[in-house]
Amino acid sequence: MLRYTLDKLNNLGYTKVCSKKVDPKFELGAVLKYFDNEVPIIFKNVKGYDMQLVGGLYGNRQIFYDLMNTNKENRIFKFMDAIANPQETKLIYTGPIKENIITKNIDITKLLPTPTSHEKDSSSFITAGMLLVKDPETGDTHMAVRRFQVNSKTNISTLISGASPHLREIVRKSEESNKPVECAVVLGYDAEYLIASQISSSKYGLDKHKVYSALKGEALEVVKCHSVDIEVPAYCEIVLEGEIVPNKKVIEGPFGELMGYYGEVAPNPVMEIKCIMHRDNPIFQHAFPCREEHLSNGLIREVEIFSALSSVVDIKDVNVTIGGGCRLHAIVSIDKKNEGDGKSAILSSLGSSKDLKHVVIVDSDVDIYSYKDVEFALASRVQASDDIVVIKNALGSALEASHVYKGFSDKIGIDATKPLNEESFKRAIIPEYEDIDITNYF
């Protein structure tokens, strides 16, 4: 999983290694942020800890595509195929994750080099941890990235957002019956694991381990945890085992969130850690809290917008942008067949997710990954009175500051497509030389 990923990243020339002693409080995050959280960095010498740390792994589209053996053109279909055709996992007796099992004198504050990222953060936070819970009704593995505030040697609290009603319901029922929820936090995984984790349970109701197997094209090898009835990847780096304690909450936050503001401070469920498994020389995985680290979430939202629009218009591609927190903004390209296609695309996009706030529809001759090209379409194909649709006072994202401030959110759709068959919109070209091979000239 992570080790294979690091080898691959290294071979592709993407990684940087930092051997200087770095303080996990603020300094480490500043280094990651300098590179916009898009460069994978291995920190060999984290002040106060023996464990090395890797950050900035999954914040760049091209790195994602290279790691998952896909590309811009095929990725949506690859993800759709895995969601539609999940594959079984393979339970094996033991694996590298069981090389070290700690059940006594647990102290995560000494063992794990957990960073503190922002000035007002309430504590250090495990930000890349994958929370695994077995669904008591289906037996499926429910997994998703959650942040965990470090409260003490053995205690962390987790944020389960309103976007995860399924897990909230599991926790609610445990509180009703006063029975703890067994759980595990997995660190040290690959890009496919992260992508699989971002599939919405309430939408698909899938065992995401099985989606992982489908994405990889081979069964995920899992082992039983040491102290709880949960299966975890045999080749991950670190597993924290324990239980979510019923009817016990701890104030969580402030925490510098993905849009760069501090989110809500509220009482949240706590997990009591009973056991830690880790590989020899484990690598701690960190995600600096920021927009780039939510790219995996945006990649799955693109699948959802694409499938919502594909029965309405001839959609070509969609970019849920990093600038919009990988959830608030989308740029969609279509092959327009009817004059109304641009508006239909706006309706379906905004209807596909409450989080989407602004959407721009362009023709397929516009590169939706180039701000210059999108701006060209906005500048030359839009007349505000005809092409801008405003929907007032809709539900928005709890992670969007102006929505939180107002309690609701306005939505905007911009139809930046050109009129059909209109000669004045023909783009000037250089005949025969549009795709010039420049290597012939120098």
Ligand SMILES: Cc1cc2nc3c(=O)[nH]c(=O)nc-3n(C[C@H](O)[C@H](O)[C@H](O)COP(=O)(O)O)c2cc1C
């Ligand atoms: C880096 C990162 C951090 C995240 N942190 C949280 C979090 O703290 N709490 C949360 O509920 N969701 C968080 N998410 C979003 C969930 O992982 C995501 O919505 C997931 O699809 C939820 O799965 P579910 O529908 O099975 O609950 C995070 C996502 C990423 C990529």
